[in-house]
Amino acid sequence: MDTLRDKTVVVTGAASGIGLAMVRRFAVAGSKLVISDIDGAKLKQALGEATELGASAVAMTADVAVESQNQALFETAIENFGQINVVCLNAGVQGPMGQSWSLSKDDYEWTLGIVLGGVINGVRTFVPHLVDHGDGHVVVTASVSGHVASPFNAPYAIAKHGVVTLAESLFHELQMEQSTVGVTCLCPGSVKTNIANAAAALAPGSTGSTKGKLGSQILEISQRAVEDGLDPETVSGQVHDAILGRRFWLFTDNSWDDPIAARAGEIAERLQPRFRAPNFG
Ligand SMILES: NC(=O)c1ccc[n+]([C@@H]2O[C@H](COP(=O)([O-])OP(=O)(O)OC[C@H]3O[C@@H](n4cnc5c(N)ncnc54)[C@H](O)[C@@H]3O)[C@@H](O)[C@H]2O)c1
Structure with a gap:
């Protein structure tokens, strides 16, 4: 694919942050x-922006965690444009934070259902179509959190x-099929979006809430990192270029390179894991 002009692009989590920047x-x-x-209300605004920028666009409210809603999204895309070329499986939530043993089963299931289940649903729904026609690319929004184990x-x-493992599996399988469909595994560091605020806005005690004092403190730290993060427009430019350049790994900055490399080294040497903070300097 040497241009995205006239290609049909599907974006999930398109109403805010990185997804909205991709839409633009x-x-x-x-x-x-x-x-x-x-979020139907914010999605409507995103649709307004896309059309103001001259795009031919359709919007559909859907929950990535629900398989049938992914299928409905696929059908809407085909009905409107006939073919899909690029799929950006981007929707995600921070989910509750806290000690692993203090979080509820619901906390785990809710977060995993959206963040991992959403990408599994997207791959199963869209990739067969891309493989059939061959002119396609899948962008999976993972995270540096898919490469290090943060407390x-x-x-x-x-x-x-x-999500990182699924992206790599998909890449290997497409290579083995000699498919021309490409994959990009987007691994953002900190990006200035609504993600941490969205977690804070959830009602305390409800599924997906941030648990207890410790959870709130950790959330505050992650909110600060996000506030100081990259502009989402920078990330969407990187995504655009990675698709055209057929690049698999897309790290938005290098602040987590040392902790990721150190972890790989510890595993190779069979050393105890050590938590290392990123280098924002
Ligand atoms: N912002 C960061 O620092 C950062 C870092 C690493 C990875 N990411 C990842 O980037 C992606 C985009 O997040 P963002 O930072 O732009 O956050 P954001 O909160 O600004 O945007 C996420 C969007 O996903 C939507 N969404 C949430 N649950 C959904 C569901 N079940 N179905 C459909 N849509 C849903 C939200 O309504 C929102 O519009 C996520 O996968 C996130 O994990 C973000």
């Missing part, structure tokens, strides 16, 4: 857009490790 970037590139999110963040980090 692809609209400017001349793509046809199928945008989706669980107090087990549901999210487990899910993101799964």
Whole structure:
């Protein structure tokens, strides 16, 4: 694929943050857009922006965790544009934070259902179509949290490790099929979006809430990192270029390179795991 002009691009989690920035970037590139999110009101605004930028676009409210809603999104895209070229499986939530033993089964299931289940649903729904016509690319939004084991963040980090593994499995399988479909595994560091605020906004005690004092403190730290993070527009530019460049790994910055390399070294040497903070310097 040497241009995104006139290609049909599906984006999940398109109403905010990185997904919304992708919508803007692809609209400017001349793509046809199928945008989706669980938040219908914000999605409507995103659709307005995309059309103002000149894109031919449709929007559909859908929950990535529900298989049938992924299928409905696929059908909407095909009905409107006939073919899908790029799928950005991007929707995600921070989920509850706290000690792994203090979080409830619901906390784990809710986070895993969206963050990992959403990508599994997306791959199963969209990839067969891309493989059939061959002119396609899958962008999976993982995280640096899919490469290191951070404390107090087990549901999210487990899910993101799964997303990284799924992206790599998919890549190997497509290579073995000699498919021309490409894969990009987007691993953002900190990006200035609504993700940490969305977690804080959930009612305490409800499924998906942030648990207890420790959880709140950790959430505060992650909110600060996100506030100081990269502009989502920078990330969407990187995504655009990674698709055209057929790049698999897309790290948005290098602040987690040392902890990731150190972890790999510890595993090779059979050393005890050590938690290392990223280098934001
Ligand atoms: N912001 C960061 O620092 C950062 C770092 C690493 C990875 N990520 C990942 O980037 C992706 C986008 O997050 P963001 O930072 O732009 O956050 P965001 O909260 O600004 O946007 C996420 C969007 O996903 C939507 N969403 C949530 N649950 C959904 C569901 N079940 N079905 C459909 N849509 C749903 C939300 O309504 C929201 O519009 C996520 O996968 C996130 O894990 C973000």
